[in-house]
Amino acid sequence: MMTKLRIGLWTVALLMIGASLWFVVGAPVEAQMGVVQKISYIHIPSATMTLLAFALTFAASIAYLATRAWIWDAVAASACEVGMVFATIVLVSGPLWARSAWNTWWTWEPRLTTFLILWVLYGGYHIVRSSVAESSKRTISSVLGIVLFVNLPIVWKSVEWWRGSLHPRSVTMTGDMRATLTFSMMAWLLFFAVVLWERLRLEVLQNAAETAVREDYAGEAGKAARREGVAR
Amino acid sequence: MTYAVAAYVLAAVIWALYLFSLRARAVRVKGRALEGPR
Numbered sequence: 605m606m607t608k609l610r611i612g613l614w615t616v617a618l619l620m621i622g623a624s625l626w627f628v629v630g631a632p633v634e635a636q637m638g639v640v641q642k643i644s645y646i647h648i649p650s651a652t653m654t655l656l657a658f659a660l661t662f663a664a665s666i667a668y669l670a671t672r673a674w675i676w677d678a679v680a681a682s683a684c685e686v687g688m689v690f691a692t693i694v695l696v697s698g699p700l701w702a703r704s705a706w707n708t709w710w711t712w713e714p715r716l717t718t719f720l721i722l723w724v725l726y727g728g729y730h731i732v733r734s735s736v737a738e739s740s741k742r743t744i745s746s747v748l749g750i751v752l753f754v755n756l757p758i759v760w761k762s763v764e765w766w767r768g769s770l771h772p773r774s775v776t777m778t779g780d781m782r783a784t785l786t787f788s789m790m791a792w793l794l795f796f797a798v799v800l801w802e803r804l805r806l807e808v809l810q811n812a813a814e815t816a817v818r819e820d821y822a823g824e825a826g827k828a829a830r831r832e833g834v835a836r
Numbered sequence: 837m838t839y840a841v842a843a844y845v846l847a848a849v850i851w852a853l854y855l856f857s858l859r860a861r862a863v864r865v866k867g868r869a870l871e872g873p874r
Binding site for chain 1: 837839840842843844846847850851854855858861862865866868869
């Protein structure tokens with residue numbers, strides 16, 4: 605049942621991504637920017653999914669500290685990892701657009717700088733998570749997941765809070781362009797959901813494997829102790 | 837045009853690599869679980 609649902613969701617998500625790319629090709633070419641403007645159909649949804657994923661990490665981290673149920677930590681770590689992939693795509697597609705729009709690959713303007721800081725800090729989440737002791741991994745990750753959330757409103761509001769921001773605050777689009785962006789947004793949202801599910805499955809699998817190994821160790825240790833007891 | 841195509845191709849490559857890494861990790865975890873304690 606779950607496998608059928610999984611395959612069904614993957615099919616729909618990939619079909620929607622395919623359709624969104626088809627709409628991107630057919631969407632009107634923007635008068636000033638030309639074809640390069642079409643990068644926004646992947647850049648804007650990826651940026652939105654990044655913020656959504658990190659917000660989910662924040663919520664799941666709070667849920668873990670409140671309930672101590674391991675599944676919330678798994679959701680937080682999974683969302684954070686998928687968010688990092690979306691953030692990387694934002695950082696790759698942004699400069700390609702900027703080269704045409706601003707005549708430079710990169711500039712240290714507020715939105716770009718704060719987003720790069722966000723990417724580095726959430727990358728740090730994974731480094732810390734993989735380096736701390738197993739016993740404190742979940743608690744430390746959850747605290748980080750909450751603390752790092754402070755960056756999200758800074759990235760979001762950076763274009764308003766600092767003067768001299770080059771990054772557009774909003775995008776003016778015609779009806780067809782807006783429809784293409786809305787469809788792309790829905791397609792990437794569904795894709796985010798299925799990839800998150802897939803990543804969560806891996807976390808569940810890892811947890812089950814670790815538990816099984818621990819139980820096996822306990823079993824072996826118990827047998828050894830009993831053997832020693834009998835020998836004495 | 838080239839930049840737009842490059843953005844989409846790079847995005848596809850990043851996703852392909854990530855999904856491949858997910859699959860590879862799942863296979864490794866399953867293998868480790870079957871091996872049991874060393």
